[in-house]
Amino acid sequence: MPGNNSNYVAIIDGGGANIASLQFALWRLNTEAVLTSDHEVIQRAARVILPGVGAARAAMDKLRAQQLDRLIPTLRQPLLGICLGMQLRVDGSEDDDATCLGIIAGRARRFAPAPDRPVPHMGWNRVEKTRNARLLDGIADGAHFYFVHSYAVDMVATTTGCTDYGRTFTSVVRKGNFMGTQFHPERSGACGAKLLQNFLQLVD
């Protein structure tokens, strides 16, 4: 367990996901990050990040195997879900009809490919602010972030940023201490670094 203080970020290790880029992004912000699935280490962390790459059902199975599906909804510190890590907090996903954590009302639905809209949605796209969002403080409305996904969460009551890709979907969400981004801030240049810094500096 890291040190005596709890001023570290716990990255929840759901297994399989490539998190090196996230660790490096936090390292560039001078922040200690611990990759862990240990409940106590996660509970003591100042902040928690739930990353995620891959399929929703497989990711949920991994969380359940370590009873992290029960731990995560009880966490009180700022928690950031990234990409699939954001989608896992909604009720469910069309992705193999997975049942997710249900912290935020909503479902993840697959994009329909179109001639001018390949799926996966992979690349840079704009994020429009839909309300005052602390995560997006200091970032221009309509700034570009890097996306890689085939499923997206529709607009919900707690959407704070949205993106258009054939349909408008939730790209930033916040419900209390639970935050999420559909894009990858760790791969989104200066805007992504600013968003992570905002997350690291949130005090409530």
Add this chain to the structure above:
Amino acid sequence: MRDGKVVKGVQFRNHEVVGDIIDLAERYRDEGADELVFYDITASPEGRSVDRSWINRVAAVLDIPFCVAGGIRSLADAEEVLNFGADKISINSPALANPELITELARRFGSQCVVVGIDSRDEDGIYRVYQNTGDPDKTSQAGRETVAWVQEAEQRGAGEFVLNCMNQDGVRQGYDISQLALVRQHCTVPLIASGGAGAREHFAAVFQEAHVDGALAASVFHKQIIEIGALKSYLNDNNIEVRLQ
């Protein structure tokens, strides 16, 4: 990439060293590149395993996505590259030798990180795939038509294509618009144009006429003929959606 240095050739021959990898990665990051691709061009033809620790050093300095190509022949190779911090892997000759590799990679890591690179050349009006293009002595026709290979690779789970048009590579006469437009019609995943960029107008043309999702270039950036920030401003002025810093 060859032996830790960045090299660039003309039509896959006569490679010259153009710089240190970390210096270039930082320069392109700062100029506003949206994604970087690193090709270890010697890896595939020689059948050797490679020291991939440089990927970790690149991942530490980059805050944009990057892809590694070359010498990835197995799930274990791919896992090593991804664990070092690459966002995507690109396979070319090994996929032609064993198309099932695409299926296995997509199933294991997800289509989003499986890029299939294709070296394609116009042969009397038919586009054909070439293999082992990193070594001129081993380069050969792969026995496949480009469009058919694109369709098979996508069905197997390829999440993106980089189509390198060999007739155009390194000669800076413009992208092969007709070939790229044809392939664009036959795939529903992102298509990246490669080979032939020599002027900013070539970039505008490939986006507007071939409707590709990205444009890859090497020599014009390495030799500082085109600066990425200025290029993106130009594209923006021509109503092409780009990320400006």
